[in-house]
Amino acid sequence: MKSIVYLASLHAKFQLLEAFRIPISIVMSLISPTIGLLFFVLPQQSAGASSDAITKSVIALVIFGVMVNSLFHFAVEISQARExxxxxxxxxxxxxxxxxxxxxxxxxxxxxxxxxxxxxxxAIILTDASMGVINLIIGVISLVMTCIPFMLLGIAIGYFSVPKAAVAIVQVLMLILAFGGGLFIPPDTFNELFNNLSYMLPSRSSLEIVSWGTGINNDFPLKGLIGWITWTLLLLVIIILKIKNEVDREY
Known part of the structure; x- marks a missing residue:
């Protein structure tokens, strides 16, 4: 009997081939985060923002790019595949x-x-964002780890909605996660109540963990780590139960 990893990688291979058959979707996924850099980060640099501030903005934009693409790819692809x-x-x-x-x-x-x-x-070519190689590697690892809740959230949306509804849900949800999680507005500007509520969002957890991993924030992100674990386990259980229910129904 084939292993789960082998079967999953085989299925993923054909899903990727299907995605690359429509290159415009891949191109738009690559362009969208870059547009954010040109219109949001570069003007800050022109206005005299410090190197640390630019680095924080780039980190937030990277998380936003991964979040948006994760939500859209998973939600739309899965909802369409189910039909x-x-x-x-x-x-x-x-x-x-x-x-x-x-x-x-x-x-x-x-x-x-x-x-x-x-x-x-x-960001490397056009901005003053700076980061050591070790911090960059740790930051990438942190990013990969913290993007899991976004992927699981996209999967959940895909399984619980039809394609048209999935697109609408993702469009609203990504704005809530971006603004509420401190990706567009620095969390330092939040009042105490909103700051505490912000930690309930997976985007804030990702921002705290990645910022710590890259050395931008020296305080250990305990609240962010708790939020990440909670969202990951909760969404994982919901998705597994939903998949099991659908598989049982097919029989």
């Missing part, structure tokens, strides 16, 4: 819930992480 005959067929196969979930994490996760590469290159 196709092929989706019903694959759900009836005896591969287990783990392989189905991992395949989506592999395929859409890769696309989401690739989307920030042009943004990082533009």
């Amino acid at each position: 196709r005959p092929w989706g019903s067929y694959t759900r009836s196969l005896p591969v287990g819930q783990g392989a189905i979930l991992l395949s989506y994490l592999f395929s859409s996760g890769v696309l989401s992480l690739i989307s920030v590469i042009p943004l990082l290159l533009m």
Whole structure:
């Protein structure tokens, strides 16, 4: 019997091939975060913002790019796949819930992480953002870890909604997560109540953990880590139960 990882990687391979058959979607995923850099970060630099402030803005924009692409890729792809005959067929196969979930994490996760590469290159070339190599490596690892709740949230939206509704939900949700999580507005400007509420969002958890990993914030992000663990476990349980319910219904 084939392992779960093998089955998931095989399924993810064909999902990626399907995605690259429509290159415009890949191009837009690469361009969108970069546009944010040009219109939000570069004007700050022209206005005399410090190197640390620019670095914080770039980190927030990287998280935003991964978040948006994760939500859209997962929510739209899964909601569309569930309505196709092929989706019903694959759900009836005896591969287990783990392989189905991992395949989506592999395929859409890769696309989401690739989307920030042009943004990082533009930030290096055009901005005063600075970071050591070690901090950069730790930051990338932190980013990969903290993007998991965004992926799981996108998967949950895909399983609980139809394609048109999924797009609308993601559009509203990404603004709530971006503004509430301190990606567009620095958390330092939040009042005490809003600051505490902000820690309930996965975007704030990601910002705190990645900022600590890159050395921008020296305080250990205990609240962010608790939020990340809570969101990851909660969404994972919800998704596994939903997948199991759909697989059982196919039989």
